[in-house]
Amino acid sequence: MVGYRMRILFIPASAPSHYFPMVPLIWACRTAGHDVCVAAQPWGESVVVSSGVSMVTIAKDFDMTEELARHRQRGPVESEPGAPPPLYQTLVNAQVRFAMEAASDVVSLARDWRADLVVADPLVLAAPLAAAAANAPLVHHLWGPDLLRGSGYGYPGCGMSPDAWPEPLRELYARHGCAPRTENAVAAVDPWLGSMQIVEIPSRIPARFVPYNGTGVLPPSVLAAPRRRRVLVTWGSMLVIRDGIEAFPVADVVKALHEHDVEVVLAVTGADRRWVPSLPPGVTVVENVPLNAIMPSCDAVVHHGGAGTIMTAAYYGVPQLGVPATRDVQTCCARLAATGAGIAVNREDATVDALASAVATLLTGDRIGGAAVALRDEVLAQPSPAEVAARLTALTAGALG
Secondary structure (H helix, E strand, O other): OOOOOOEEEEEOOOOHHHHHHHHHHHHHHHHOOOEEEEEEOOOHHHHHHHOOOOEEEOOOOOOHHHHHHHHHHOOOOOOOOOOOOHHHHHHHHHHHHHHHHHHHHHHHHHHHHOOOEEEEOOOOOOHHHHHHHHOOOEEEEOOOOOOOHHHOOOOEOEOEOHHHOOHHHHHHHHHOOOOOOOEOOOEEEEOOOHHHOOOOOOOEEEOOOOOOOOOOOOOHHHHOOOOOEEEEEEOOOOHHHHHOHHHOOHHHHHHHHHOOOEEEEEEEOHHHHHHOOOOOOOEEEEEOOOHHHHHHHOOEEEEOOOHHHHHHHHHOOOOEEEOOOOHHHHHHHHHHHHHOOEEEOOHHHOOHHHHHHHHHHHHHOHHHHHHHHHHHHHHHOOOOHHHHHHHHHHHHHHHOO
């Protein structure tokens, strides 16, 4: 496929944490000579552009965080026997609403820009409309365990029969002349390790996870060799927005770590700095510093269980303690714990004593360190972003004849 040049449209879901896993493939596609454009909501005007990629803003007036909060404010709702739980139904309804708000924008962009390939987060239900408008293949880009397919309830375009799709979504597809399908994508790029997946994914393309956690100005202390063992503590960029700071017991984690002779580094966003409690000596707080800049100097990490954080630590062979509060990150941490490279303590069980015991095991157990190195080797053995870009080129050339 030497000399085959494509226009590739990437469409992430409504959060930077879902865009970051796409960036290494985006760079690989650009390096291979392809034209790349990202369709994202207003948050991308800083996040996407700072990654060195051009973008077009879509669904300017839709706020996914507000949409999800509006559903939660309605209070608990009893589900029918066999029906998806209310929280899952809320997710589907919010994504259908996003599709309705984004459809005309992504369809116009894909058609006018003449995209040859659309790569999208499987959450984005408007992506098949864009691919159909450009007569281009659609490829899904995963970010962690395939929770949509593995939910047991299905998700439109990810194993769910079109007959079970929400009626507003079927109507939207009909207006755009796009047939709903059980499988919307011809393939799925998966940077989450196959050994940690929770379900078989049709036409899966394994991809090496390469850490990208945004950009920032690095304080020299982050790059300097630590005088003592260094433990990183972080709770991600979306946790406080979605679930509140109570979802991560930062004070108890720091207290548990303080019993050991370690240097503790708290990595937070600028917006989350106000949630940091009073800290004992030996604790450093860094703001807006990418995790991949800090992680190589760390002996362990304690986090909220996000897929990106787990895989960044895995890439560097760092032992992990996950303290997940919600079902999605509980699944991520359970799969990590099964490898032996980390420990999971669910938020409701995270007493000071439980955290102290887990921290002691993390810092003193050779088994976890060895498993973390093995997990790193497994990550590095996956196909590189450049190899995946070449495979997408061949796939697209074949699809277009």
